[in-house]
Amino acid sequence: MVTVSLIDYLRASSKTIRKNVTVPSYLSELVKKNGDNVSEMLTKALEKRYGIG
DSSP states (O other): OOOOOOOOOOHHHOOOOOOOOOOOOOHHHHHHHHTTTTTHHHHHHHHHHHHOO
């Protein structure tokens, strides 16, 4: 029997897709002010929410 991490497989085989999101203006301003990347932050937040990584 071989064990495989489904999450690792999905990460390795996944391609990025474009998603349009709406955020409050104050968050948009904070992102700009701090030079953060919304896509990266959203990805990390979703991974944390679903217990990935």
